[in-house]
Amino acid sequence: MSLIDPQSVPRLAQHYPRAPGLLRHNLAAEPLLGLPALAEAARALPREQVERRMHDAGNGEAFRMIEADTHPADAIAAGCVNDAWIMLRYIEQLPAYRALFERLLAELAPAIGPATGPVCDIKGFVFISAPGTHTPFHFDAEYNILFQIAGDKVFATYPPAPPYIDLARREAYHVAGENMLSWSPDYAAAGTEHRLAPGDALFVPYCAPHWVHAGDAMSVSLSVTWQCRRSRAVADALWLNPVMRRVGLPAYDPAAHSAAHAPWLRAAARRVGQRIGLL
Incomplete structure (x- = not known):
């Protein structure tokens, strides 16, 4: 069975690479993205690449790390991530996940390749979010598709241009890696809100600012990102x-x-x- 709904490939081609676009996928039942496998992955990754942060941060400064005596894998395995935002960073280091991501991008190649050429620097991130988690306004300097695996969330996207993001912030990212952005209440009505449930995916353009809000249940999402020559x-x-x-x-x-x-x-x-x- 295809990992991506075949009808989503031409749909992505209509949006890529400049505009966000919704897709459908068949990853919700993928064993590698279930909590038992993700707990194992969390233990296999270097400890510094498994982050646990505040789940109710209103801004980037409050979106801080949580120090705890237990490994985040314990909460993942128990299925009780109720008060934190957990990220598995660079999960493509694990061969089974790398193979999964390469399959995903191979299915999407007819939409991606003609526009930006071959993909490179493939990376994977898994987000396990407590109910109501708010991920503050930020941007990522990469092309990204977020696959919703469990739970639901609202993902709001903004154009990668002033006033939402300026040249100084983009330069700062490439010097120091800082990707949080200042939020203004005036921005609220300008974003495009995408409501994602299991089986939904969202293409997020390169450097498009966004915020994310999880629903009433624990959320599991996978982001597969890549670069191109440009x-x-x-x-x-x-x-x-x-x-x-x-x-x-x-x-x-x-x-x-x-x-x-x-x-x-x-x-x-x-x-x-x-x-x-x-x-």
Whole structure:
């Protein structure tokens, strides 16, 4: 059986890579995404890549780690994640999950490949969220499909442009990895809210700001993310921007260029500079 509803592939092609779009999948009964397997995965991953955070944070500052004597895998195995947000980061390190993600992206290749070329840097994240969990406003510098496995949630997306995200925030991410964004009540009506139940999936465009709110039951979601040649060039150019300013040259701003325009020269300059030790 296909992992993706075949009708969702041409539907994704209509949205990808610029606009969010809903898909359907057949992963809700996948054993690797059940709580027993996820508890095993949590123990197999490096401990620092299994995060437990506040589930009711109103902003990025409050979305802090929770220190506990027990391993998060214990709560996952018991099925009682009632007061935390747990993330398994980089789960593609485990061979069975890597194979699953490669199957998923192979089925979606007819929609992805013609627009952005072959996928690279595939990563996987599993989110196990207590009822009512609020994930604050933030962005991810990657292409992302979130697959809802259990429970339900509202996932609100915003355009990857000012006022929701600006050049300074994008540069800060590529320097320090910080992806939280400032929230304004004025933004509330501007987002597009996607209601996800098991079997639903959502494509989230590169760097699209978003917030997430889980429903009344524990939620399990899988995010499969990837890069392409252009997105890697954009990341290199953003990293190089402070250097360009210091020598009096203009910074690269993705919001000022079309998706067809990529900063190949700047990306190459960064790579050469790193190779010879200048950057």
